[in-house]
Structure formats: structure tokens, C-alpha cells
Amino acid sequence: MRFKPYPHKSGKIVRWLFPNLLWFKPSEKPTIYLTFDDGPIPEITENVLSILEKFDAKATFFCIGDNVKKNPHIFKKVIDAGHSVGNHTQNHLNGWATENEDYFDNINKCKNTILEEYSKLEMFEQVSLYRPPYGKLTPEQFQKISTEYQIVMWDVLTGDFDKFLSRKVCLQKSIECTESGSIITFHDSIKAAKNMLYTLPRYLEHFSEKGFIFEKL
Numbered sequence: 001m002r003f004k005p006y007p008h009k010s011g012k013i014v015r016w017l018f019p020n021l022l023w024f025k026p027s028e029k030p031t032i033y034l035t036f037d038d039g040p041i042p043e044i045t046e047n048v049l050s051i052l053e054k055f056d057a058k059a060t061f062f063c064i065g066d067n068v069k070k071n072p073h074i075f076k077k078v079i080d081a082g083h084s085v086g087n088h089t090q091n092h093l094n095g096w097a098t099e100n101e102d103y104f105d106n107i108n109k110c111k112n113t114i115l116e117e118y119s120k121l122e123m124f125e126q127v128s129l130y131r132p133p134y135g136k137l138t139p140e141q142f143q144k145i146s147t148e149y150q151i152v153m154w155d156v157l158t159g160d161f162d163k164f165l166s167r168k169v170c171l172q173k174s175i176e177c178t179e180s181g182s183i184i185t186f187h188d189s190i191k192a193a194k195n196m197l198y199t200l201p202r203y204l205e206h207f208s209e210k211g212f213i214f215e216k217l
Contacts, residue, residue: 006157006159008159008173008176009155010023010153020142022151022217023153023154024181024182024183025217026180027215029180031213031215032180032207032213032214032215033181033183033184034059034186034214035059035062035131035152035154035186036185037062037185038092038187038188039067039188040061040063040068040188041067041190044188044193045078045188047197049077049078049083051200051204052083052214055201055204055205056214057204057213057214059083059214060084060085060086060129060216060217061078061188062087063087064091065089065110065111066090068113068117072120079118085127086130087110087111087114087127087129087130087149088130088131089103089133091106095134096134100138100141104141104144104145107130111127128150129149130149130150130151132145135154137151152183155178155182155184156182156185158187159195160192161187161189165195170195171198171199171202174199178207180212186199
């Protein structure tokens, strides 16, 4: 079954309608904010880290707690490389399809999983960034979560997860929709790997040549 159409660009209207969500981050310098959802995953996340290092790029990884628990050595590599991390629930739950109590509990499990790994690294960081899986939150969930987290959405959705989207179109759309201040979403997941690992280095090369820098949130 074909994915339903989705916008690659969030646009100013949606940012105006939901101003308390972080969609875009203006900067004096030409800056792009790279984000990756769903990891850490063996080989895939490690390939991402290698590509980012090549372009001196920093990023924010919105981690699934269960994947952190299964792959703590890769999580450590993300931290050691100087990237930031955020909460993406313990089990990639859809807020629209989950009871509030279960949803909040799952977010807390992810938070505790990340904090446990931080403690092993003798770090005492806070987990202050949250991205809802599928971008789906109810108003009640938003009110509760926003008291503890900055909820991060995106300005550019690459569509790397879409198996019907060609690699070249994924790259083209990602470049066309990006501007300085864009928060762009990739996925370091098995499903997205084919498009993402093709698009990411070419995307970074394109904007590096134009003088952009790549920062974490």
C-alpha cells in the first residue's frame, strides 16, 4: 500500500498554528540542524557518524529507548562524537493511538534508559528534547510533555522512510526544501537506510559547498 502524501516542508502556516513546537531555528550564520530518529541501530547509526565526521557536522539523535538499551556501545559513540540526543519514547509509540498514562510511562522509560547510559559514562546531562513518533500528539499529551521537554518537530521531512520514494527524489526534495535555520529529519533506521545513506553525504556536500554549517540542537 502506498504511503499517503506528506509535505516535505512544514511551512510557515503550520509553524504559526503551533508556535510552541520547535519547527525552525533562525541563525545569524547559514546553519542547518540535522536530526535523526529511531536509532541507535548497528552499522546504520555508525555509518551516519562516519559521514557526519567527514563533513565536521553535528546532529541531534532522537533515540528509541529500547534501541539504546540493546545498543549501548553505539549510543556511547554518538555521545563521544559530540552529538546531542533526545527522547523518542521507549517503543516508538503513536500518541494518537495510545492512552495518555501508557504514553507518558513510555516516555519516562526512555528518559530513564538514556540517563542510565549517561551515568555509565559519568555524565549527568538532562534529557530536555522530545520528538513524538510520527509527529503525533494529542492536546493533552502536548500540555503534559511540554512542562518537561522542548518538543521538536521539523522544517524539512526527507521522506527517507518511504520505500516508494526514489533516492534521487529524496535528495532533491531535501535540498529544495532546506533553508538556513531548517531542522531536517532523517532516520537512522533499517527501513530508511537505503534512501538516507544515499542522500545524507550528497546533502552535506551540497550545503557545505554553499558555506553552511551543521549544528546540534
